[in-house]
Amino acid sequence: MAHDEVSGPESPASDSSAVETSRGTSTTTVVASDVENPGEPAHRQRVTDTDPKAAKTAQRSVYTLFYLSIAGSVFAIAAYMAFPIENDDVGSVRLNTLFIGIGVALALFGIGLGAVHWAKALMYDKEGIDIRHPVAGTPETRARAVEIFHEADQESGFGRRTLIRNSLIGALIAFPLPGIVLFRGLAPQSEDPAELLSHTMWKKGARLTLDPSGIPVKASDVTIGSVFHIIPEGLNEMPDRLEQKAKAAVLLMRLNPEDLNISPGRESWSYDGIVAYSKICTHVGCPVALYEQQTHHLLCPCHQSTFDVVNECQVIFGPAKRPLPQLPIEVDSEGYLVAQSDFNEPVGPSFWERS
Numbered sequence: 001m002a003h004d005e006v007s008g009p010e011s012p013a014s015d016s017s018a019v020e021t022s023r024g025t026s027t028t029t030v031v032a033s034d035v036e037n038p039g040e041p042a043h044r045q046r047v048t049d050t051d052p053k054a055a056k057t058a059q060r061s062v063y064t065l066f067y068l069s070i071a072g073s074v075f076a077i078a079a080y081m082a083f084p085i086e087n088d089d090v091g092s093v094r095l096n097t098l099f100i101g102i103g104v105a106l107a108l109f110g111i112g113l114g115a116v117h118w119a120k121a122l123m124y125d126k127e128g129i130d131i132r133h134p135v136a137g138t139p140e141t142r143a144r145a146v147e148i149f150h151e152a153d154q155e156s157g158f159g160r161r162t163l164i165r166n167s168l169i170g171a172l173i174a175f176p177l178p179g180i181v182l183f184r185g186l187a188p189q190s191e192d193p194a195e196l197l198s199h200t201m202w203k204k205g206a207r208l209t210l211d212p213s214g215i216p217v218k219a220s221d222v223t224i225g226s227v228f229h230i231i232p233e234g235l236n237e238m239p240d241r242l243e244q245k246a247k248a249a250v251l252l253m254r255l256n257p258e259d260l261n262i263s264p265g266r267e268s269w270s271y272d273g274i275v276a277y278s279k280i281c282t283h284v285g286c287p288v289a290l291y292e293q294q295t296h297h298l299l300c301p302c303h304q305s306t307f308d309v310v311n312e313c314q315v316i317f318g319p320a321k322r323p324l325p326q327l328p329i330e331v332d333s334e335g336y337l338v339a340q341s342d343f344n345e346p347v348g349p350s351f352w353e354r355s
């Protein structure tokens with residue numbers, strides 16, 4: 001078969017790469033230039049290109065959206081001043097974030113939609129072709145670059161003066177280390193941070209209560225397939241309740257007892273299929289808040305770590321490395337669910353002192 005060999009990297013029709021196909025015993029070579037270039041599809045005009053009235057309407061929509069965005073930004077600032085966060089008042093945090101969030105969402109929505117509408121309805125709309133140029137420089141340019149690199153090495157003595165070079169590399173490696181050590185200062189100084197991270201406010205006999213109301217939960221309230229967000233009894237009265245909640249939050253679920261795979265030593269940690277696990281993800285501490293009732297999987301929305309409730313919250317997907325710690329529970333004389341003790345291991349992500 002005869003084909004036109006076209007050379008030169010600049011032309012889109014010049015790709016002379018070949019594909020070999022076999023039919024029986026004969027081999028045919030198909031060259032890209034054999035394929036007819038279908039060309040560009042015919043340009044379709046938009047309504048706004050042909051109808052000045054439609055263009056005017058589109059223009060009005062675009063600036064209205066941008067004005068809406070300005071209004072959203074002003075609203076967010078006003079909300080910041082109108083709904084200040086009061087110390088220890090969770091309600092004020094909610095109002096503050098809600099109204100600032102609405103304002104910021106409006107601002108972003110207005111800019112985003114306005115820009116897209118502008119681009120689609122009013123901006124230049126003709127198709128064009130950009131030819132892809134080779135990325136590599138010419139052989140001369142590359143040779144010169146290598147030459148400059150060697151010259152710089154010679155002039156600076158970087159390769160020759162090994163003692164200086166190695167000490168510089170050591171200094172650059174050591175330089176960020178104080179920054180890492182300074183993280184230690186983020187922990188409260190009044191207590192041993194390892195001790196602080198190793199315990200929560202759960203203790204023997206503490207009732208499991210609903211988050212945020214603090215209403216105690218009876219075992220009979222927990223039906224199969226249900227899930228409850230739980231905090232320890234008395235948490236709402238703690239002066240540092242947000243800090244305590246960040247460690248002690250729990251998810252409570254009830255499954256068929258025969259579905260649970262319980263390892264030796266944990267037989268008494270659940271009650272008739274009711275299990276409680278730390279809500280704090282063992283990856284970097286986000287609240288694990290999504291429960292898939294059919295699969296019995298708990299999902300962390302931050303990086304999609306997935307924990308299998310049937311198998312003691314072992315990690316089955318994602319970056320978390322440890323199962324969610326289980327809170328041993330039982331039922332008191334009045335039928336309320338209570339903790340048997342604190343967690344048997346620290347909750348949440350790793351820390352240096354963690355054993």
Ligand code: FES
Pocket residue numbers: 281282283284285286300301302303304305318319320
């Ligand atoms: S914090 Fe849960 S997966 Fe990252």
